[in-house]
Amino acid sequence: MNLNTHLFDETTVFPDAKNIILQNAEGDTVSVRLNQSDLKTKIAFYPLRIKEGTGLTYQINFSPNAQTSLRVGYGWLQDYNKNSYVFDKTMDDPQTGLSFERYKEEPNSSSKGIESTIILSALNLLKFISINSTLDVLFRMGVPDHSYSLENENRINFRLFRNISVDVKFNISYDETKKPWTVYDYTTFLRLSLFY
Secondary structure, three states, X not given: OEEEOOOOOEEEEEEEEEEEEEEOOOOOEEEEEEEEEXXXXXXXXXXXXXXXXXXXXXXXXXXXXXXXXXXEEEEEEEEEOOOOEEEEEEEEOOOOOOEEEEEEEOOOXXXXXXXXXXXXXXXXXXXXXXXXXXXXXXXXXXXXXXXEEEEEEEEEEEEOOOOEEEEEEEEEEEEXXXXXXXXXXXXXXXXXXXXX
């Protein structure tokens, strides 16, 4: 099981005041706000993404520090998006002459199908680099278009000192049912380990 969420609210801050329209997942207008300098787009714990699966795993150990795993089986994917708003489009109101930015709540979704996972791991390369890469693919069943979702997480860890390191994380995701394009994001952070 894999659970993906966050602990704090997320707020979008605008450099200039904006007029905002909020719509729920059904398309009903929830709120109209004028001259806003910020907008809470996500609340704590949402969006919540849960991945579950069962299947067979085959693992190949190249050395004590390098291995790969392949898992094939049946998987479930649930997205819960309570009060999670994403920018949709800019609209003009001909009656008032005002321009509005519309934010829509993403709908909840659940899908199941054949899943495949490949995990590559190489630890202590050159005594200070570790690499982990995970590729998850879910081929949906029970939908007419047989769409798929793909998530690839890559993490490189550079050990600077005994318990201080730098992590570089690069993610690639694609889900035909949500967005017909590939999303890339990366993060770099300093890691302080309490254990040696």
